[in-house]
Amino acid sequence: GAVVSQHPSWVICKSGTSVKIECRSLDFQATTMFWYRQFPKQSLMLMATSNEGSKATYEQGVEKDKFLINHASLTLSTLTVTSAHPEDSSFYICSASVGDRGYNEQFFGPGTRLTVL
Amino acid sequence: GQNIDQPTEMTATEGAIVQINCTYQTSGFNGLFWYQQHAGEAPTFLSYNVLDGLEEKGRFSSFLSRSKGYSYLLLKELQMKDSASYLCAVLDSNYQLIWGAGTKLIIKP
Numbered sequence: 001g002a003v004v005s006q007h008p009s010w011v012i013c014k015s016g017t018s019v020k021i022e023c024r025s026l027d028f029q030a031t032t033m034f035w036y037r038q039f040p041k042q043s044l045m046l047m048a049t050s051n052e053g054s055k056a057t058y059e060q061g062v063e064k065d066k067f068l069i070n071h072a073s074l075t076l077s078t079l080t081v082t083s084a085h086p087e088d089s090s091f092y093i094c095s096a097s098v099g100d101r102g103y104n105e106q107f108f109g110p111g112t113r114l115t116v117l
Numbered sequence: 118g119q120n121i122d123q124p125t126e127m128t129a130t131e132g133a134i135v136q137i138n139c140t141y142q143t144s145g146f147n148g149l150f151w152y153q154q155h156a157g158e159a160p161t162f163l164s165y166n167v168l169d170g171l172e173e174k175g176r177f178s179s180f181l182s183r184s185k186g187y188s189y190l191l192l193k194e195l196q197m198k199d200s201a202s203y204l205c206a207v208l209d210s211n212y213q214l215i216w217g218a219g220t221k222l223i224i225k226p
Contacts, residue, residue: 043204043218093159108159
């Protein structure tokens with residue numbers, strides 16, 4: 001159990017376009033979903049925390065108008081990178097947890113590798 | 118500020134034992150996680166410690182000392198597939214995960 005999927009696994013797009021990444025909890029309902037970004041040889045960087053039905057909480061330095069997060073249901077959260085630029089190329093990983101504080105084990109999706117040309 | 122330190126890289130021999138240390142300074146503490154991450158893949162959960170002591174799970178064990186702000190991950194009978202990055206993460210008082218930069222473990226035959 002506790003499987004989290006992401007789609008797409010990888011995407012290549014042109015500069016200026018928008019890209020949507022989906023994160024789904026397949027066999028459980030996730031009260032909280034997290035979006036991370038990871039650059040090569042660096043650790044995970046939390047971008048935002050989202051709870052179903054409410055606005056996402058963004059980390060300092062993350063532009064909420066550029067990285068749109070929608071957590072429409074307990075099993076689906078989406079991250080849209082708007083007007084992507086080459087510096088947005090990265091590995092984007094979502095995770096999901098259950099529990100009212102989100103402190104239970106986080107189950108990670110397989111990640112989405114974004115390359116912006 | 119909040120800080121988690123772990124070595125950048127370690128090398129060990131197949132079949133041997135390796136200990137990866139993690140020290141932390143965070144605003145509050147609600148547990149410490151160890152994750153394994155193979156290159157190009159998402160992290161996978163290894164262990165969670167919230168009380169002092171050693172937790173053993175197969176070839177992997179994790180130790181915590183809250184008074185010292187210190188944890189280690191012990192890997193026994195190393196296999197080539199254990200080559201990966203090992204991430205230490207602490208849950209702070211706001212239940213937010215603070216991530217270390219990870220330790221890249223290289224296993225040699």
